[in-house]
Amino acid sequence: xxxxxxxxxxxxxxxxxxxxxxxxxxxxxxxxxxxxxxxxxxxxxxxxxxxxxxxxxxxxxxxxxxxxxxxxxxxxxxxxxxxxxxxxxxxxxxxxxxxxxxxxxxxxxxxxxxxxxxxxxxxxxxxxxxxxxxxxxxxxxxxxxxxxxxxxxxxxxxxxxxxxxxxxxxxxxxxxxxxxxxxxxxxxxxxxxxxxxxxxxxxxxxxxxxxxxxxxxxxxxxxxxxxxxxxxxxxxxxxxxxxxxxxxxxxxxxxxxxxxxxxxxxxxxxxxxxxxxxxxxxxxxxxxxxxxxxxxxxxxxxxxxxxxxxxxxxxxxxxxxxxxxxxxxxxxxxxxxxxxxxxxxxxxxxxxxxxxxxxxxxxxxxxxxxxxxxxxxxxxxxxxxx
Amino acid sequence: xxxxxxxxxxxxxxxxxxxxxxxxxxxxxxxxxxxxxxxxxxxxxxxxxxxxxxxxxxxxxxxxxxxxxxxxxxxxxxxxxxxxxxxxxxxxxxxxxxxxxxxxxxxxxxxxxxxxxxxxxxxxxxxxxxxxxxxxxxxxxxxxxxxxxxxxxxxxxxxxxxxxxxxxxxxxxxxxxxxxxxxxxxxxxxxxxxxxxxxxxxxxxxxxxxxxxxxxxxxxxxxxxxxxxxxxxxxxxxxxxxxxxxxxxxxxxxxxxxxxxxxxxxxxxxxxxxxxxxxxxxxxxxxxxxxxxxxxxxxxxxxxxxxxxxxxxxxxxxxxxxxxxxxxxxxxxxxxxxxxxxxxxxxxxxxxxxxxxxxxxxxxxxxxxxxxxxxxxxxxxxxxxx
Numbered sequence: 001x002x003x004x005x006x007x008x009x010x011x012x013x014x015x016x017x018x019x020x021x022x023x024x025x026x027x028x029x030x031x032x033x034x035x036x037x038x039x040x041x042x043x044x045x046x047x048x049x050x051x052x053x054x055x056x057x058x059x060x061x062x063x064x065x066x067x068x069x070x071x072x073x074x075x076x077x078x079x080x081x082x083x084x085x086x087x088x089x090x091x092x093x094x095x096x097x098x099x100x101x102x103x104x105x106x107x108x109x110x111x112x113x114x115x116x117x118x119x120x121x122x123x124x125x126x127x128x129x130x131x132x133x134x135x136x137x138x139x140x141x142x143x144x145x146x147x148x149x150x151x152x153x154x155x156x157x158x159x160x161x162x163x164x165x166x167x168x169x170x171x172x173x174x175x176x177x178x179x180x181x182x183x184x185x186x187x188x189x190x191x192x193x194x195x196x197x198x199x200x201x202x203x204x205x206x207x208x209x210x211x212x213x214x215x216x217x218x219x220x221x222x223x224x225x226x227x228x229x230x231x232x233x234x235x236x237x238x239x240x241x242x243x244x245x246x247x248x249x250x251x252x253x254x255x256x257x258x259x260x261x262x263x264x265x266x267x268x269x270x271x272x273x274x275x276x277x278x279x280x281x282x283x284x285x286x287x288x289x290x291x292x293x294x295x296x297x298x299x300x301x302x303x304x305x306x307x308x309x310x311x312x313x314x315x316x317x318x319x320x321x322x323x324x325x326x327x328x329x330x331x332x333x334x335x336x337x338x339x340x341x342x343x344x345x346x347x348x349x350x351x352x353x354x355x356x357x358x359x360x361x362x363x364x365x366x367x368x369x370x371x372x373x374x375x376x377x378x379x380x381x382x383x384x385x386x
Numbered sequence: 387x388x389x390x391x392x393x394x395x396x397x398x399x400x401x402x403x404x405x406x407x408x409x410x411x412x413x414x415x416x417x418x419x420x421x422x423x424x425x426x427x428x429x430x431x432x433x434x435x436x437x438x439x440x441x442x443x444x445x446x447x448x449x450x451x452x453x454x455x456x457x458x459x460x461x462x463x464x465x466x467x468x469x470x471x472x473x474x475x476x477x478x479x480x481x482x483x484x485x486x487x488x489x490x491x492x493x494x495x496x497x498x499x500x501x502x503x504x505x506x507x508x509x510x511x512x513x514x515x516x517x518x519x520x521x522x523x524x525x526x527x528x529x530x531x532x533x534x535x536x537x538x539x540x541x542x543x544x545x546x547x548x549x550x551x552x553x554x555x556x557x558x559x560x561x562x563x564x565x566x567x568x569x570x571x572x573x574x575x576x577x578x579x580x581x582x583x584x585x586x587x588x589x590x591x592x593x594x595x596x597x598x599x600x601x602x603x604x605x606x607x608x609x610x611x612x613x614x615x616x617x618x619x620x621x622x623x624x625x626x627x628x629x630x631x632x633x634x635x636x637x638x639x640x641x642x643x644x645x646x647x648x649x650x651x652x653x654x655x656x657x658x659x660x661x662x663x664x665x666x667x668x669x670x671x672x673x674x675x676x677x678x679x680x681x682x683x684x685x686x687x688x689x690x691x692x693x694x695x696x697x698x699x700x701x702x703x704x705x706x707x708x709x710x711x712x713x714x715x716x717x718x719x720x721x722x723x724x725x726x727x728x729x730x731x732x733x734x735x736x737x738x739x740x741x742x743x744x745x746x747x748x749x750x751x752x753x754x755x756x757x758x759x760x761x762x763x764x765x766x767x768x769x770x771x772x
Binding site for chain 2: 032054333
């Protein structure tokens with residue numbers, strides 16, 4: 001990119017207009033950069049309220065994406081569900097660079113290729129296999145025991161596209177539901193008994209890379225509900241997770257912000273479980289918790305700017321996801337106590353509709369001790385309803 | 387206001403679309419709030435790039451303001467140049483509340499009324515007098531000595547509407563230029579020899595008030611070029627400035643964010659010099675420097691939400707204004723060194739055109755010691771051109 005991104009009328013385009021794009025867009029604005037958004041939803045997406053430059057179309061159409069790309073100087077993505085081939089064609093046709101690159105997406109969009117890529121880089125991943133028929137399901141179960149996980153190799157997110165199966169019969173049914181009989185690649189993953197789920201973000205571009213602290217993600221029903229930073233595990237484990245995360249970002253030649261999720265097994269081993277080529281829920285705590293947030297470093301990374309420090313501002317940071325409780329107009333109630341807490345920070349995503357389990361907002365609390373900070377964050381957010 | 391401001395489709399309207407509204411709007415977005423902007427400029431204002439909801443019209447027209455107000459749930463202002471009477475009529479006609487209130491504006495929009503209001507509250511202000519003719523100019527010069535300052539009682543900003551005059555002849559000419567012979571109220575202010583110019587922000591609403599640290603504003607040619615926080619003066623002086631600032635916000639029954647500027651005289655006395663009923667350049671350091679920024683507390687205050695802590699994050703904060711160097715398309719060059727500094731934060735306002743002395747961006751650096759932090763901030767921003 002030859003144009004100085006810090007010049008008038010420079011426009012960063014987001015493919016996808018949800019909360020991740022929104023929080024990145026807020027940082028782009030901080031650099032005086034204009035924001036465009038492309039979505040397959042005609043209106044009411046969080047970023048659509050933040051810019052006069054919205055376009056709609058199909059994520060499957062290289063033509064639609066190209067038309068949008070031509071109105072922007074750089075494009076970035078807030079999810080990994082656009083086919084890398086479509087991205088590649090849109091980039092080619094428009095001449096507008098897309099970061100992370102379509103090549104990086106090609107390595108990460110398919111769980112099978114992703115795992116092979118990381119394994120080739122010497123990174124331990126959750127044991128897995130491509131399962132193409134009942135025979136494969138059976139032999140995976142025999143080798144790794146039940147229960148195990150079946151995952152669609154493309155398009156999974158927050159428990160969608162994933163199923164835990166306890167025996168061959170459940171496996172057969174899930175295989176079918178996930179589209180295995182319609183030609184979709186399904187992979188089986190061993191069920192790994194773990195003590196903690198950990199996550200690390202990495203920002204990386206041609207100027208270098210920055211690795212965030214290692215946090216613990218607290219999950220309920222496959223949805224992240226809270227974060228603890230630094231993760232309450234031995235510092236040597238944190239260090240190792242951060243080392244692997246940097247290695248993984250390099251393995252996919254990442255330019256942008258990447259999140260890596262790990263299982264810490266009972267034996268104390270780290271297995272790379274998931275990766276995301278974008279700012280991630282596990283990095284929301286960085287907005288106030290770190291000197292430079294994941295969103296700011298994402299913007300810096302895709303624009304080719306030097307990256308900022310990822311150091312923690314205070315010794316402990318807790319983040320609570322605030323999920324929708326029912327299908328209704330979005331409205332945050334009982335949040336005043338949380339606003340009153342010093343160094344407690346409320347973020348609301350501007351979605352118009354609430355739904356059970358939908359990510360609507362989050363709350364970050366900085367403190368001195370991890371457990372008491374986490375307990376306080378849970379307590380003051382307990383009554384909040386959205 | 388009965389509607390919960392944290393509900394879907396709540397819209398905060400800004401009268402004025404410059405950098406102060408822009409930085410406030412970024413905080414409104416953080417609460418999921420939508421943003422509207424009203425400007426007398428048809429396009430290309432910083433906030434106009436951040437929302438699909440822009441309207442243009444005249445700031446002198448209550449009808450124009452009412453039409454905009456009807457599209458919003460609350461209005462706020464980024465400058466003090468709209469007549470309080472017009473605000474009052476727009477509020478009445480639209481039913482949309484304006485904060486700070488037109489009543490507060492009525493006390494602050496006219497420098498004469500402002501000074502009388504603060505004096506009545508027991509606050510020492512710079513010695514002044516309304517001057518209506520040559521006789522008044524002469525007697526003010528005799529009483530307080532030359533040089534002195536002549537100010538238009540309405541509409542002054544960053545040296546505009548202010549003139550330093552060294553004798554009666556200069557005073558006569560300035561009186562004429564400032565509109566004294568066309569019926570404009572002109573006040574004369576004694577030239578106060580001071581050691582420091584200080585500033586304090588106060589956020590205030592029905593839930594309480596919060597007072598920010600006392601900072602020093604470094605001025606060149608009547609334009610603020612830098613800030614040092616905490617101000618390098620005795621802690622008792624800082625404390626007194628903060629006490630007076632809280633008192634001043636109360637004297638005007640302020641709901642919103644207010645900035646108060648003081649002279650610290652050679653004798654060690656504090657004189658209230660200027661006040662602003664809005665986020666202010668002297669509070670830009672609070673974005674990263676304080677737990678809750680002036681912009682966030684401004685949004686909280688006008689929405690009636692509890693206010694956040696104004697404590698400093700680190701012992702020292704320096705802020706450098708980055709001013710335009712010539713008339714040209716805005717472009718920030720030589721900023722990469724500043725981006726590389728840990729806890730250095732660059733903010734660019736998204737203005738399309740640069741002009742000599744125009745406020746285009748700022749840079750904040752947090753550190754441990756004030757002087758070295760300030761020196762470093764100056765050094766890494768020295769080569770930046772906009």
